[in-house]
Amino acid sequence: MALALALVAAAAAAAARRRGENRRASAKRTVILGGGFAGSQIARDLRGKRRVTVVETKSYFEFVPGTPSAAAGAAPLRAATRFNLRANLRARRLLVPLTKVLGRGVAVERVRAGEAVRVTSEKTVRVGEGRTLEYDELVVAVGSEYPSGLKASCDPNEEDAEIGARAREMARVRETMDEGKSIVVVGGGVVGVELACELAERQKKRGGGTVNLLHSGPRLLDTLPEFVSEYASKALVSRGVRVYVGQTYDREGDSFIGVMNKNVIQGDRVAWCVGSKPNTDFLRVKGSRFVDSQDYEDGEGSVDEDDDALHVPLDIIGRVRVDDGTRQVIGLDDVYAVGDCACKLPDQMLASYAHWEAEYVAKRLLCEGDENKLRRLGPYRLPPRLMAISLGPFDGVVLWGDRVVLRRWFAACLKALVQFWFIRFLPAPYAVAKRLPSLRTKPPASLILRRPLAN
Numbered sequence: 191m192a193l194a195l196a197l198v199a200a201a202a203a204a205a206a207r208r209r210g211e212n213r214r215a216s217a218k219r220t221v222i223l224g225g226g227f228a229g230s231q232i233a234r235d236l237r238g239k240r241r242v243t244v245v246e247t248k249s250y251f252e253f254v255p256g257t258p259s260a261a262a263g264a265a266p267l268r269a270a271t272r273f274n275l276r277a278n279l280r281a282r283r284l285l286v287p288l289t290k291v292l293g294r295g296v297a298v299e300r301v302r303a304g305e306a307v308r309v310t311s312e313k314t315v316r317v318g319e320g321r322t323l324e325y326d327e328l329v330v331a332v333g334s335e336y337p338s339g340l341k342a343s344c345d346p347n348e349e350d351a352e353i354g355a356r357a358r359e360m361a362r363v364r365e366t367m368d369e370g371k372s373i374v375v376v377g378g379g380v381v382g383v384e385l386a387c388e389l390a391e392r393q394k395k396r397g398g399g400t401v402n403l404l405h406s407g408p409r410l411l412d413t414l415p416e417f418v419s420e421y422a423s424k425a426l427v428s429r430g431v432r433v434y435v436g437q438t439y440d441r442e443g444d445s446f447i448g449v450m451n452k453n454v455i456q457g458d459r460v461a462w463c464v465g466s467k468p469n470t471d472f473l474r475v476k477g478s479r480f481v482d483s484q485d486y487e488d489g490e491g492s493v494d495e496d497d498d499a500l501h502v503p504l505d506i507i508g509r510v511r512v513d514d515g516t517r518q519v520i521g522l523d524d525v526y527a528v529g530d531c532a533c534k535l536p537d538q539m540l541a542s543y544a545h546w547e548a549e550y551v552a553k554r555l556l557c558e559g560d561e562n563k564l565r566r567l568g569p570y571r572l573p574p575r576l577m578a579i580s581l582g583p584f585d586g587v588v589l590w591g592d593r594v595v596l597r598r599w600f601a602a603c604l605k606a607l608v609q610f611w612f613i614r615f616l617p618a619p620y621a622v623a624k625r626l627p628s629l630r631t632k633p634p635a636s637l638i639l640r641r642p643l644a645n
């Protein structure tokens with residue numbers, strides 16, 4: 191009897207396995223370029239329903255918002271040093287193996303050192319010389335690069351693409367900053383402000399060195415409400431940071447010279463917190479009607495003429511042009527772009543928006559073109575701005591739209607909770623977020639006219 195039951199159970203399991211395999215074999219093939227916030231989220235949402243392949247240069251997912259504090263070495267997220275094993279483990283908490291993030295059911299295709307990625311008009315992605323991935327749907331989620339070692343390079347050599355090497359790189363950034371007597375942080379956006387605060391805390395503990403924050407805009411955090419700028423400026427000044435706003439600076443060796451008043455600031459260490467750039471050079475194709483021909487005359491074009499390359503429309507700084515309502519790449523069926531590499535307004539260059547865009551596109555793909563389902567889903571609706579800015583380990587501001595909803599210690603705790611939540615890819619449903627009120631005050635008409643256009 192028991193034997194008969196065991197045989198029946200085994201047969202049922204085999205049949206279920208076969209059904210699963212058949213379903214997978216007939217499922218559409220989705221190739222996702224990039225396994226950051228956006229790419230990983232889409233892959234997770236589509237796994238089991240599609241044959242998903244993520245093309246990545248690194249072997250890990252990096253929780254980028256945690257890197258300013260890890261690189262400065264301030265508590266609670268200290269970066270690794272040779273002598274500090276516990277800190278090393280903490281730095282590694284920002285770095286999670288990609289296979290763990292994506293789970294079973296998602297294939298990872300690693301781009302090795304020196305290999306190129308090509309997207310062709312024949313619905314294939316070529317990785318290096320020999321590997322060709324065919325796709326039914328393509329999602330471009332290659333994000334952006336950032337200077338100062340605050341974000342891992344996506345053009346690594348073999349060793350740099352591993353977790354240990356990235357933790358050591360963060361440690362090197364921290365050691366370099368520690369050696370500085372006068373550190374200059376260039377850029378008074380969110381990253382510059384967060385980093386300057388963390389560095390100041392660290393310098394105070396170590397008993398030496400100054401931190402200077404240079405910003406060309408009229409006030410720090412100038413895309414955020416004035417109250418936030420004031421709060422951040424006070425927090426910085428109370429920690430001893432020297433804040434300079436209102437002009438750009440030319441660098442001459444260790445000196446930074448104000449272009450207007452010739453003010454000179456000495457800096458033996460520099461952290462650049464400006465100049466984020468989309469990782470889309472590999473999509474620039476010579477001969478494309480979307481690439482400025484002048485680029486090629488100036489030798490800026492990055493790839494040779496490629497007859498079968500897919501011509502992906504890029505804007506002037508290289509972001510992929512998408513339709514706001516669908517996140518579909520303009521003029522291309524079955525190709526989407528999400529996250530930092532997509533063309534959108536600067537205040538949407540956040541991990542939260544990368545997550546929501548990804549969730550929306552996954553939902554859209556799963557509608558399988560069914561008109562009724564697509565109507566129910568509706569166009570992409572921008573959720574409100576939800577932002578946690580840390581000002582040192584125990585202070586910060588949380589913004590909802592233009593309102594400050596938390597400050598000080600509570601904000602710092604929420605920032606830690608956000609990290610705990612998002613590094614585990616716990617749910618942050620777009621369906622809920624899109625219904626939240628935006629809480630934005632309308633900018634004056636003069637500001638609207640000066641605003642850069644997204645597309």
Ligand SMILES: Cc1cc2nc3c(=O)[nH]c(=O)nc-3n(C[C@H](O)[C@H](O)[C@H](O)COP(=O)(O)OP(=O)(O)OC[C@H]3O[C@@H](n4cnc5c(N)ncnc54)[C@H](O)[C@@H]3O)c2cc1C
Nearest residue numbers: 224226227228254255332333334344529530539540541544
């Ligand atoms: C220092 C810093 C602090 C920040 N702090 C915050 C914050 O507090 N809150 C917040 O919401 N946002 C913050 N941001 C912004 C946030 O990190 C980005 O908006 C988010 O990372 C965008 O996600 P993404 O998936 O689009 O791109 P990315 O995170 O850049 O991921 C893109 C991935 O694509 C891979 N890739 C690139 N090129 C290729 C290629 N050719 N082939 C294959 N793979 C490729 C890269 O290796 C990378 O893994 C911060 C950014 C920085 C730099």
